Amino acid sequence: MSGGAAAIRPLVAAAAAHYTAIIGFRISVALALVQQGLSPATIGVVLATFALVPMLLGVRSGQLVDRLGVERPMRWGTALAGAGALAVAALPHPTVIAVAAGVVGVGTMGFHLGMQHACGEVGGPERRTANFNLLTMSFSISGLSGPPVAGLQIDLAGHRAAFALSGVLLAVVWLGLGRYPFDRHVPRRPAAPDDGAPVAQAPARGATAATPSPISLTNRAASAVELAAHVSAAPTC
Numbered sequence: 001m002s003g004g005a006a007a008i009r010p011l012v013a014a015a016a017a018h019y020t021a022i023i024g025f026r027i028s029v030a031l032a033l034v035q036q037g038l039s040p041a042t043i044g045v046v047l048a049t050f051a052l053v054p055m056l057l058g059v060r061s062g063q064l065v066d067r068l069g070v071e072r073p074m075r076w077g078t079a080l081a082g083a084g085a086l087a088v089a090a091l092p093h094p095t096v097i098a099v100a101a102g103v104v105g106v107g108t109m110g111f112h113l114g115m116q117h118a119c120g121e122v123g124g125p126e127r128r129t130a131n132f133n134l135l136t137m138s139f140s141i142s143g144l145s146g147p148p149v150a151g152l153q154i155d156l157a158g159h160r161a162a163f164a165l166s167g168v169l170l171a172v173v174w175l176g177l178g179r180y181p182f183d184r185h186v187p188r189r190p191a192a193p194d195d196g197a198p199v200a201q202a203p204a205r206g207a208t209a210a211t212p213s214p215i216s217l218t219n220r221a222a223s224a225v226e227l228a229a230h231v232s233a234a235p236t237c
Helices: 005-035 040-068 071-090 094-121 125-157 159-179 214-220 223-232
Strands: none
Touching: 005 040, 005 071, 005 094, 005 125, 005 159, 040 071, 040 094, 071 094, 071 159, 094 125, 125 159
């Protein structure tokens, strides 16, 4: 695929901003529920929904990314996560927070699967390792910046402002993704044949098998579980 370091950097920047917003949102959720007097068990259940829903839907979502390509899951996922954050900013009721946690988790899963796919495609196989190294760096940046940004915002303006900040940051990411030339750097591939379609014969002896598509690698990588572990690793209280 076309592009190289210059092509992947905007997506890595978007990933760092997205994950910063999500980790900040999760920190804000935990602190808001503590302030509202909920029991530790209830808070634990609410926080678990961030990881539970992506874990349950991970394989199906990976197959959906295979069919839709990268742009729509990344943009729709960002929009869904942003809507969840802004809903809590508007009404920080425990029930709304619990539902929004699952919504934000699903949206972030869509973004993450698309980002994993893009890292495998942009620049071709020779760029793949470097792309994933940059993506890992975005995890580190978000893990470092998300908690203090959320805590500072809560100290200055309260929990609702922290939720709103996460939503606004996700809206900025959504706008940035709309300007990225996905068609040039990550063009969609034809959909995989159905189960009833003829199966290609194995290569002749001595022939080199085709390299698996990064699209199929999306399903094999257990990306949703990886994301859940990353977000859940952030300190909460």
